[in-house]
Amino acid sequence: MKHNISFTVNGEKVHMEVEPNKTLLRMLREDLNLTGAKEGCGAGECGSCTVIVDGKAVNSCMMLAVEADGKDILTVEGLAKNGILDPLQQSFIDNAALQCGYCTPGMLMSAKALLMRNPNPSEDEIKEAIGGNLCRCTGYKVILDAIKEAAGQIN
């Protein structure tokens, strides 16, 4: 039996019929063509599927689509506004804080959720926020640098 749900994605209202066993990640990728969030493990271990739900970073592979009912969802596709990059996106480019790019959307969303609730985080708070986001390419230091730099630009 399918469920009727309504929610907001990147500022747009959406009504959907979803199967009860479908994950939020699959709904975003398959039904809404928002493929920025990636599946790296399907078990909440790598963070590459991270999106922001009601202001909190969530592994979208671990949340059912039906739970999105009434929620406000932000994905990487919604970060840039009117063609202007979010300061995090710009600082990731400037600091070479991405390589293959597969973890990047999840990493950005974990960082964004942090800066939304804490615009001036300590290094330890940044590490805590992205502790569940695995990156195999960069060695993380440049990612920390990028988040710190973006934090300086956010009021």
Place this chain on the structure above:
Amino acid sequence: MYKYVGENIKRVDGLDKVTGYAKYVDDIKMPGMLYAKIKQSPYAHARIIKVDTSKAEALEGVKAVITGADVPNRVGLYLEDKTFLATDKVRFIGEAVAAVAAVTPEIAEEAVELIEVEYEELPGVFSAMDAIKHDAPLIHEDLGNYKYGPIFFPKPGTNISNHYKIRKGDIEKGFAEADYIMENEFYVPHIQHAPIENHSVIALTEPSGKVTVWSACQSPYAVRKALSVAFNLPLHKVRVISPAVGGGFGGKAGTTLEGITIPLSQKCMGRPVKLTYTREEDMIGSFVRQGCLAKIKTGVKKDGRIVAEENTFYWEGGAYTEYGVNIARAGGYASTGPYDIPNVKADSYCLYTNQPVGGPYRGFGMSEIHFAIEQNLDMVAAQMGIDPVEFRKINAIKEGGHTVTGQQLYNVGITKCIEAVEKDIEWGKEEKPSGPNKVRGKGIACMYKAPSQPNNVASSAVVKINEDGTANLLVTAMDIGQGSNTVLAQIAAEVLTIPVEKISVITGDTDVTPYEWQTVASRITYCAGNAVKKAAEDAKEQMLKLASIGLGLPAEYLELKDEHVVSIVYPDRKISIASLALGLEMPDGSGVHGPIIGRGSFIPPNVRNTDKETGQGEKPVAFWTFGAQAVDIEIDLETGQIEVIKVAAAYDVGKAINPQLCKAQIEGGIVQGIGSALLEQQIMEKGKVLNPNFVDYKIPAVRDVPEMIVRIVEVPEVTGPYGARGVGEPAMVPTAPAIANAIYNALGIRINSLPLTAEKVLYAIKNNKSVSCKLIKNNKGEDGEGQVKCGVD
């Protein structure tokens, strides 16, 4: 001197990646697409008696089912020993025996459960030492009938798929001259590449029989060739497209899932078939870094010169060694590390085992052999009372020195690298532990690596000049994260004087982009970089000739400057690149030449085979990259936990085309090296991987990252573009042995196997134990002294 080369140009793929726009294979959805799933073997070694697919075929929504009978041809990059689905036997747990394509992933999964396979279990082989026994079960009975390249030496009737030998100088004389001889064994276990993107492929068969695959792969052309062999297709009927690749590290070199999706798509004409591995399937069923048992025997004179080294490497190559044979070869021709040693004997054996398939992994054998070489070096230095840094300086290859194969080297930056890390880590300075139950230690390790590739591997590039003065650069070098699109655009920009933002880089489509052997071996900046430079120079030559006509000046007095052809003598006489792009327009309205298209082809110059019996040769590789790392660690005496506090790294890259990206490669390599040093191991029980997920197989997360000081040394490689060498793989090679050496420095404890876990350290502390070092001879000339402990007393 240069405008674009040597500059920190921002990644050209950055915008697509930070906006989530970059499309990876699993992001691609096509009309009518089917979903595939594989049936995996539960046995490590078994004969297939019968495969019954009738129930799966009857399930509604199933469109095709295939077994090994559908893909019987053997393929392989260096040794054609594998089939895409098991045919006669299964040789590792997780091997694909059948596959299904269905309208949904769920139906495909259900159908796979309905496939019934009858096996006759066979005795398995689960370690190198078991594989090499005379009475070991044979994993490939037909080894003698397999095709292989001329640089490999399989031994039919055994599990040895390659035996590479080095015989340099007089090894007996060398050991007789030595005042100290140290011999030890080391083991490096299997590890996983663990790119965050799992393997994914879509295949489509057209009515003409033409096959297109969209594959997360590092090597579209090498894949195309293997697929043409596997499916008896001419090359123009196979198209390989590689979109964005979510990390490779070697695991996406060669063929992976293409050979399973193609036969499924051939049975579902016109419908694309997608197969994306789960993390568990990826960790078991795709390439792994093979295990390696190393025996190292080093003979040293009193003055610190190494005069003899006898090394044996046993590689646990897994069920198929199509790629592994070349890792064994690389281990052989690099067998002593970056040291000039006159007398060397080395034997490197690639062995079949009933374990996951060993394949290329960042470093291609170098991480494994250097873990052993660099520790044995420290152990003998400790016995002799020589400082480890000093010992390396004495023995490192100098200007005009020789490698293991007798190759004479010039422009060698290893000593500069050692000096840089010595300074950055503050070698000799004692650091204060952070608490009463903690100790600090420092360690150093060096490395060298050459691209392990056939001698005559080819690269090419095409530069098309557009009529507005912009350019399109076509290559099949794949940007798997290392930044090749940016670096290659910088090289083209430097020659053409066209800014990087006016150059589009198009990659990875064998119907469109020109030939590139593979994106592996830290070879792209060097090989593809040379091809791009030549292509840009070809376009430049064409434009200078045209401008010479247009300006009425000799071409040799013209140059490219700021997007114009300019007279060297009269700088105000110039003509823009844009106006030459489609040919020269003459005053009478006629045209000359037509569009400017630059072509560049490259093969590393003068690389030749080594002698089969001695492994000796003047130039067996295109270039060598040297480097060193030093680490500062803290060990908790109550838990055995190691914290890496600081890593200093220095690499001679010849010329950093983009220093920021170069540094990023090295930092990423250090952290991957820390993963292999402290965390990573495929835990196996009779060939069964017990930890195929990120909870049980940990890779470094942000809290595992130390302070990193990266130094770029630039001693130019004369055959490299602008002097550049590769550095992607070298970045992780010395990290693990440097940490192992730091443990000894802190505690006097030697741990001879990876990973260097808290359990091993604590056990050694509590039991006052260490691996026993076999000091065969000391400076008193006492032979056969036997086991001498160099750990805690």
